[in-house]
Amino acid sequence: MSLIMAPPLPLVFLLIIHGVFSDCDDCGGSVSYSPSHICALKDSTVIMNCTYKYPTRHQIRKVFWTKTLAKDNDELPDLSEDPEYSQRLQYLGDKQQNCTVRLSHVTLKDSHEYYFRFISNKDKWTGTSGVTLNVTDLQVESPERVTEGDSVRLTCKSSCTLTDRATFIWSRNSQPLTERRDRNNELLLQSVRREDAGRYSCAVHGHHHISPDVHLNVMYPPRSVSVLMSGSGVIVEGDSVTLSCSSDSNPPALNFSWFKENETSAVGSGQSFSALQSGRFYCQAHNQHGSQRSDAVTVTVHHGAGRNVIVITAASGGLFFIIFIIIILFIIQRKMMTRRSAIHEYENDEPRAGTYTALELKSRSPDLYDTLTTVHPRPAVLQSGSSEYENP
Numbered sequence: 001m002s003l004i005m006a007p008p009l010p011l012v013f014l015l016i017i018h019g020v021f022s023d024c025d026d027c028g029g030s031v032s033y034s035p036s037h038i039c040a041l042k043d044s045t046v047i048m049n050c051t052y053k054y055p056t057r058h059q060i061r062k063v064f065w066t067k068t069l070a071k072d073n074d075e076l077p078d079l080s081e082d083p084e085y086s087q088r089l090q091y092l093g094d095k096q097q098n099c100t101v102r103l104s105h106v107t108l109k110d111s112h113e114y115y116f117r118f119i120s121n122k123d124k125w126t127g128t129s130g131v132t133l134n135v136t137d138l139q140v141e142s143p144e145r146v147t148e149g150d151s152v153r154l155t156c157k158s159s160c161t162l163t164d165r166a167t168f169i170w171s172r173n174s175q176p177l178t179e180r181r182d183r184n185n186e187l188l189l190q191s192v193r194r195e196d197a198g199r200y201s202c203a204v205h206g207h208h209h210i211s212p213d214v215h216l217n218v219m220y221p222p223r224s225v226s227v228l229m230s231g232s233g234v235i236v237e238g239d240s241v242t243l244s245c246s247s248d249s250n251p252p253a254l255n256f257s258w259f260k261e262n263e264t265s266a267v268g269s270g271q272s273f274s275a276l277q278s279g280r281f282y283c284q285a286h287n288q289h290g291s292q293r294s295d296a297v298t299v300t301v302h303h304g305a306g307r308n309v310i311v312i313t314a315a316s317g318g319l320f321f322i323i324f325i326i327i328i329l330f331i332i333q334r335k336m337m338t339r340r341s342a343i344h345e346y347e348n349d350e351p352r353a354g355t356y357t358a359l360e361l362k363s364r365s366p367d368l369y370d371t372l373t374t375v376h377p378r379p380a381v382l383q384s385g386s387s388e389y390e391n392p
């Protein structure tokens, strides 16, 4: 079962060192590997199928695998003693005729020619042919950028030809793709759509190894072109409204034209545009793959009506807000005027004016304020002390 079933080491050593036996290549022994070339996927388990023959009068002392060709009188390194292989190599053969070996978790570094060796009580086998192991990983080959509508072929490349039974599995953004598989290791995207953009990888059914992701960039002309308007689009003469154009395109649109509806020549360019006149405006976004226009937005300019027009024509929410602000301003103004006259009245009486100011700051209650303002025409009450104001 294991390569440890070799004859005692000193004996083997002695036989080789002294070259007691001639090379067995022409003694009737032979080793054959079937197949003799193996293409294996990285991380997979490889079975190197092997049979050997030798004259019946021989007794097998040692069987082992090596990756070094025999040099006269050298002891060949046994792979099962090589730390790179010892954990992964398992001899499945026997000491009669089967020399099959299994190597698991193969890496690219394992690509090599491997040889089976045996040593009998009379001879040793040092044939020159071996089994060639070729370990490959997978790489997605794809055009880097394609345009919507193109026919795109992605290929799952390996450095050697895997068996015909290998079934390739494709994924986009780590989600398996079920549709549109072309030839065995190819994925055909007939008329590529923008949704086909993404990270592609491939794998072989039954194997862990997955190719690195390859990004497929799908270019397309502008879509969903729309105009964003600052404010309601209703302005007074002399003001302007800023329109900006947005679009979904790949590569991003950098070229924008602005038009006024029913006029043929552009009225502006650039991603944003200042509309000064009434009209219906739209933008057209361009990239190298095409262009698209937006729906039009309406800009209305009110002529000569002054600032009040803004208030009147503003949206109802804005109207309430403005009225609210005006009321607040009016109240503040009224407060200021009353306070100024109050301070003026008592400015010859510093401590009392100070008390009054402090009270006003302490409480914003309009009740207290009203008390204070109605109090000042009767200075006699004030003179009786500040305690009255603290508990109105």
Ligand SMILES: *[C@@H]1O[C@H](CO)[C@@H](O)[C@H](O)[C@H]1NC(C)=O
Pocket (backbone or CB within 6 Å): 034, 035, 047, 049, 050
């Ligand atoms: C090993 O060889 C035998 C005989 O030639 C064949 O039947 C078998 O399929 C081979 N196994 C592999 C894994 O190649």
Ligand SMILES: *[C@@H]1O[C@H](CO)[C@@H](O)[C@H](O)[C@H]1NC(C)=O
Pocket (backbone or CB within 6 Å): 050, 051, 092, 093, 098, 099, 100
């Ligand atoms: C050698 O042994 C292995 C493992 O037992 C087996 O799969 C294979 O078929 C055998 N090969 C031959 C030629 O008998």
Ligand SMILES: *[C@@H]1O[C@H](CO)[C@@H](O)[C@H](O)[C@H]1NC(C)=O
Pocket (backbone or CB within 6 Å): 111, 112, 113, 132, 133, 134, 159, 160
């Ligand atoms: C693996 O296969 C490729 C292509 O067939 C070949 O060029 C290369 O030499 C092989 N590697 C080994 C180690 O046999």
Ligand SMILES: *[C@@H]1O[C@H](CO)[C@@H](O)[C@H](O)[C@H]1NC(C)=O
Pocket (backbone or CB within 6 Å): 255, 256, 286
């Ligand atoms: C923008 O697009 C228009 C229409 O295709 C073209 O005439 C113009 O030259 C473009 N401008 C730039 C700066 O690419």
Ligand SMILES: *[C@@H]1O[C@H](CO)[C@@H](O)[C@H](O)[C@H]1NC(C)=O
Pocket (backbone or CB within 6 Å): 261, 262, 279, 280
């Ligand atoms: C532009 O022309 C269309 C059709 O001729 C008409 O229905 C539309 O009212 C016009 N728009 C403006 C802003 O003149």
